[in-house]
Amino acid sequence: MRPELWIPGPTEVRGDILSAMAAPMIGHRSAEMRAVIQGLDPYLEALFGTSAPSHRVAVHSCTATGLMEMALRGSGERVLCLVNGAFSRRFATIAEALGKEVVRIESPAGAPPDLLAAQQQLCGETFDAVTVCLSETSTGVAVTPAEVSDALGERGGAMLVVDAVTYLGAAPIDAAANGLDFVLAGTQKALALPPGLGLYAASAAMLERAAAAHDRGFFLDLIRITEAHADGRPPMTPTISLHLALLRQLQDIEAGEVELELTDEAAEDLAQLDGWQRRYRRHARMRDMTGEFLAARGLAPLGGRPASPSVTCAPIGGRDVPALLERMLGRGFQLAPGYGDLRDTTIRIGHMGDHGVGALAGLLSALGAELGAD
Ligand SMILES: Cc1ncc(COP(=O)(O)O)c(C=O)c1O
Numbered sequence: 341m342r343p344e345l346w347i348p349g350p351t352e353v354r355g356d357i358l359s360a361m362a363a364p365m366i367g368h369r370s371a372e373m374r375a376v377i378q379g380l381d382p383y384l385e386a387l388f389g390t391s392a393p394s395h396r397v398a399v400h401s402c403t404a405t406g407l408m409e410m411a412l413r414g415s416g417e418r419v420l421c422l423v424n425g426a427f428s429r430r431f432a433t434i435a436e437a438l439g440k441e442v443v444r445i446e447s448p449a450g451a452p453p454d455l456l457a458a459q460q461q462l463c464g465e466t467f468d469a470v471t472v473c474l475s476e477t478s479t480g481v482a483v484t485p486a487e488v489s490d491a492l493g494e495r496g497g498a499m500l501v502v503d504a505v506t507y508l509g510a511a512p513i514d515a516a517a518n519g520l521d522f523v524l525a526g527t528q529k530a531l532a533l534p535p536g537l538g539l540y541a542a543s544a545a546m547l548e549r550a551a552a553a554h555d556r557g558f559f560l561d562l563i564r565i566t567e568a569h570a571d572g573r574p575p576m577t578p579t580i581s582l583h584l585a586l587l588r589q590l591q592d593i594e595a596g597e598v599e600l601e602l603t604d605e606a607a608e609d610l611a612q613l614d615g616w617q618r619r620y621r622r623h624a625r626m627r628d629m630t631g632e633f634l635a636a637r638g639l640a641p642l643g644g645r646p647a648s649p650s651v652t653c654a655p656i657g658g659r660d661v662p663a664l665l666e667r668m669l670g671r672g673f674q675l676a677p678g679y680g681d682l683r684d685t686t687i688r689i690g691h692m693g694d695h696g697v698g699a700l701a702g703l704l705s706a707l708g709a710e711l712g713a714d
Pocket residue numbers: 349403404405406427428473475476477478503505506526535
């Protein structure tokens with residue numbers, strides 16, 4: 341039996357989406373492909389909470405890591421990195437690899453990014469960019485875009501570069517209202533698609549900054565890729581199947597019907613909500629269900645505060661993590677161990693994408709039986 345994927349991405353992909361990906365190839369310079377690429381934009385604007393001219397949205401045929409590098413190449417030389425786990429650290433690692441001057445503000449594992457320290461640092465010094473991760477997948481700790489925006493609203497000329505990889509599609513971003521300059525994500529998390537396509541929104545200020553940067557390269561050139569996206573003609577062969585899948589998924593999400601199958605709430609209770617709101621509400625519910633499940637067993641998500649809308653990292657009270665994960669596999673559920681130093685003491689559950697509330701209840705019931713058996 342193939343286990344269900346409940347790791348923090350990639351996650352399960354619905355059959356309808358897999359079928360959309362199986363469509364025959366089309367020419368990447370055809371009018372049909374152009375229509376697919378340009379057809380994404382209204383949905384991407386709804387997803388990121390932006391509209392032209394304050395921000396422009398685009399996709400690029402690379403994973404989120406490529407977009408992290410794209411943002412750093414385009415935003416200047418001095419970078420302030422808020423590091424509270426492995427993925428937020430990646431921004432600092434990439435910036436250093438690019439020869440930038442990096443200042444890190446480190447928080448212990450399980451803590452949120454230290455926004456206050458960043459605020460103080462930005463008051464005293466000039467930076468070209470500040471990086472922050474909304475949902476640190478290695479620890480399941482999240483901050484909201486509004487928290488980030490409130491703390492870092494005054495930042496001199498620093499571009500606010502935001503990793504929303506396990507946040508986008510699970511909770512609202514409102515990039516324009518929150519003044520975020522560059523927000524990036526991939527497809528394999530809360531959007532429940534295969535990996536391989538990056539999505540971003542860039543502010544007018546970010547685009548202006550990038551236009552003046554001299555080391556943008558070619559493949560990760562924010563200006564080249566954004567312009568080409570707007571024209572529907574990427575400068576390389578795009579991941580055509582993934583574009584088709586993304587368009588189908590965004591259409592389905594906006595229509596809101598799929599949510600009726602994935603939630604346990606009555607259709608009339610959701611009638612006033614659009615498709616995005618329904619999806620965010622289900623993700624919040626799944627996060628809360630997971631938190632309540634842990635609390636009932638005297639456990640708590642790492643960090644003690646409400647976990648990310650898509651990933652919970654749970655210390656499991658001295659139990660043997662590999663053995664527990666193996667027994668869960670036997671029950672048909674693939675979970676992940678903690679990341680790095682947390683590998684032997686925690687498990688991670690990816691309650692994201694197109695996993696339904698009923699399916700999560702099934703997983704938690706199996707996990708409860710296994711935890712009880714110890
Ligand atoms: C928060 C976060 N940022 C960045 C990445 C990197 O994404 P990718 O592996 O798709 O490049 C991941 C991947 O899990 C992530 O969870």
